[in-house]
Amino acid sequence: MNTPEAPAKHPGEQARGEGVYTVVAxxxxxxxxxxxxxxxxxxxxxxxxxxxxxxxxLRPGETINLPQPGKVAIPR
Structure with missing residues (x-):
């Protein structure tokens, strides 16, 4: 069963390296x-x-996926 993500309080506010981010101007x-x-x-x-x-x-309103911090590739 899929559960919907909680909406961000303000567009572009959901950051901190998790889930989906909505681009703002x-x-x-x-x-x-x-x-x-x-x-x-x-x-x-x-x-x-x-x-x-x-x-x-980048277009305002566009959503982008943010990789989890532990899954982010760190160049060596």
Missing amino acids: GDTLGGIARKAYHDAGRWRDIVAANPHLDPRR
Whole structure:
């Protein structure tokens, strides 16, 4: 049985490296990564989890998947 996700209080507020994030005007992948992982450089992990995503054209209202912090690939 699937349960619906709890809606974010405000668009773009559900970060902290879990689930789905709704893009708001002015967002960048670096900014989203900073909110979710405290590391703007992890924007590449967000792109890897969203192959359809064009990092140069984020659209307000677009939802993107955020990989769990433990599942984020850390380059070596």
